[in-house]
Structure formats: C-alpha cells, structure tokens
Amino acid sequence: MNQLDIVNAYPSADRQAQFDMLAGRASKSYDSRHVHMGDDIPCPSSLRPYWSYFESMQGTASTLHFNDYQCQAHEIACSKGGQQGDDFEMVRFAATTFPSFGRVFAHHAACTGAAICDDVFIVAPLAQGFALAAELKQVLKQDLDLDLDVPKFNCFFLGDRINNDDHARALFQNALQANPQLACLSGMDAGISTTRLRVAGVPIGNDEWVQQFVQAKAAAVQVDVGKLDIISDGLIHYQMLRFCQNTRLAFLGRKTPTPLISDIFAEVVVTILEALCREGTTNTHGEWMLSFAALLT
Numbered sequence: 500m501n502q503l504d505i506v507n508a509y510p511s512a513d514r515q516a517q518f519d520m521l522a523g524r525a526s527k528s529y530d531s532r533h534v535h536m537g538d539d540i541p542c543p544s545s546l547r548p549y550w551s552y553f554e555s556m557q558g559t560a561s562t563l564h565f566n567d568y569q570c571q572a573h574e575i576a577c578s579k580g581g582q583q584g585d586d587f588e589m590v591r592f593a594a595t596t597f598p599s600f601g602r603v604f605a606h607h608a609a610c611t612g613a614a615i616c617d618d619v620f621i622v623a624p625l626a627q628g629f630a631l632a633a634e635l636k637q638v639l640k641q642d643l644d645l646d647l648d649v650p651k652f653n654c655f656f657l658g659d660r661i662n663n664d665d666h667a668r669a670l671f672q673n674a675l676q677a678n679p680q681l682a683c684l685s686g687m688d689a690g691i692s693t694t695r696l697r698v699a700g701v702p703i704g705n706d707e708w709v710q711q712f713v714q715a716k717a718a719a720v721q722v723d724v725g726k727l728d729i730i731s732d733g734l735i736h737y738q739m740l741r742f743c744q745n746t747r748l749a750f751l752g753r754k755t756p757t758p759l760i761s762d763i764f765a766e767v768v769v770t771i772l773e774a775l776c777r778e779g780t781t782n783t784h785g786e787w788m789l790s791f792a793a794l795l796t
Contacts, residue, residue, distance in 0.1 A: 501621040501628045502653040502696065503635070506646040508617035509583035509592050513644045514557050517595040521550055529642045530602045540598050546590070553591070557581060568726040579644065589616055599642050600635070607631040618699050625674050629681050636683055652687035655696040667691050701754040713751055713760045720747050721770045728777065736778045740771050 505511075519526050523542045525534050534540070560578040567573065581588045593616050600614040610623035610631045619635070621628045632652070639645040656667045668691050675681050695704025702712035724744050730736040748764060776784040 500655045500657060500696070501623075501632055502655070502690075502698070503619040503621070503632060504648045504651040505617040505619075505639070506648045508580075508645065509588055510577070510580040511645055512580045512592060512595055513642070514579060516599075516643050517553065517557065517591060520595050520598060521546060521553060523547075530599065530638055531641065533602065541601070543594060546594055549587075552587075568723075568729065570729065592616055596639075596643060596645075599638055603631060603635045603638050606634065615699060620698075625670060626678065629674055629684055630678070633681050633683055649684060649686040651690065652684070653690040653692065653696060654687065656691075656693045661693050664691060664693055667693050700750060706759055709755060709759050710763065713748075713755060713763050716748060716751060717763050717767050720744055720767055724770050724774050727774065730778075733778055737775065740774060745771055 515526060516529075520540055520542050523540055525536055525538045525540050528535055529540075560576060563575045563577050563582075565573055565575075581591060593614075596616075597614065600619065604610060604612060607623070607627060607630065609627040610621055612619065612621040612623070612631075614620075621631055623631065632647075636647045636649075639647060654667070654671060656670075661667050661670070671687075671691050675685055692704075695702070695708045697703070697712070702709045724740065727736055727739050727744070730739065748767060752760065752764060
C-alpha cells in the first residue's frame, strides 16, 4: 500500500479548478488533455448553492496579515487555495481535487484506493501502484498546481512474503529500474516499511515505533511552548498555550492506545504548566515550590 502526501495542500490548490468544479464545466484542459474545455466536470449538487460564498471569499486575491513568534509582521499575497482550519475549507479542497483523483484512478484498473483530502492511499501490486502515483504527481501539478511531497510518501508491504525492510527496499529499487518513468519517485526510499504505517496522521505499527512517533510530535510542542515566552501579555500567553499548544496532541490522544503515550503526554503537560507558572508569577514560582516541598517534609 502506498500513502501519498501533498505539499502545503490547502493553501496551494488552483482556484480556477475550484470554480470549474462548482460550475460543472471545464474552462481549460485537464488530465493531460483527456478533458477538454467545455467538458463536464462532476460536482456535488449540494455545493452549488454556495457559489456566491466561494466567489466572495476566493474570487479575488487577498492579503493575509500575521505576526510570527518574534512579533515580526508579515503580509502574504494569497491568490491560491484557502486557509486550513476554515470550517468549509476541507469540503472545498476535497470537492476540488476529487475529479482529478477519480480520473487518474480510472486509468489504472489494477489499483484501488482512497483520497481523504490531502492524504491519498493506493492499494495495488508494486509496479501498478507506483505507475499511478507517478501519473498522479504529474496530473496534480498540471491541473491543480499541487506538488506531491515524495520524501513523505510511505510504502507499506502487506503479507508474509517480504522478509524485512531491506528486502522491501530492494523490491522498490527493482521496480524503479524496470520503468524509467518512475524516477520521480526515487526520493521515497526512506518511507518503505513492512512493520509500520502512518494513516491520516495516526501511527500504526509496533509499540516502540508508535512511541517514537508520538515522542517526536511531543518534542515539537515542547519546543514551541518555549517560543511563547516572548509574549508579555499574560492573557494572550495563556490563550496561546491553552487553545494552540495544549490541543495539538489531542488528535493523537484520541487515536493512540493510552498506555503507550501517557508518560509522553505527561511531560508535555508539565512543560505547559511550567510555562504558565513562569509567566503568571514572573518566574518566582520556583521559590514557592521549594517552600511547599519543605513544608511537606
């Protein structure tokens, strides 16, 4: 099984393809000219009443303003895609991309799979699955201006006929050498495995690997918590910790067995509480804790 990933997916999709999907008609060629200008494009009928919303929000270029963690102001001209986190953005992205996914899958009868927004799964014999991935990489770039993130691809070998990861990598290299058109996939060698897989952000595999995966995510949160110390407003600092950092691991917490992650999550909680105390007590809480410990003893 191959798992594909799209680079910066939601903010990058071509908006014209979105409006073509909503209109149900192509304004340009798609799918390597298999779809011509004026051809029908499938569109969920439930989306058409929202044409005016899409037109007002994404019919013209906009400027995004934000401040980074060092309080530096930035402006980004935005004429592609939409903002991930917007309530309707997942629907818009999925509806815009599914015609392209459907057409490419239709070219490869030996393959089955699913596209869950920016996560694509292909279940197929090795050569056929790679051929689909290579074509999809080309079509998404031409049609939607989306790039597949080849180094983040994963290839999971099912069954008992593969001895280990080295055996799987050898089969992968043989498949690449047999078809020069698959050279664009050569960077995915590191994502080949017979024992582990990440599905929609959830680690699936042996306990050791699951814990390593969660530990890496937790370490990133702990680093970002420290970056917030620069915020002088106590309320904003608290809100950033509570609503941003404290919730980042919630998805993993709901999907991963608790015994594997409880200790890791506890470290993150301690880091967040420590940051709150530093800000709230102007870093005098250490003295309080020493006094409290002395009373206990």
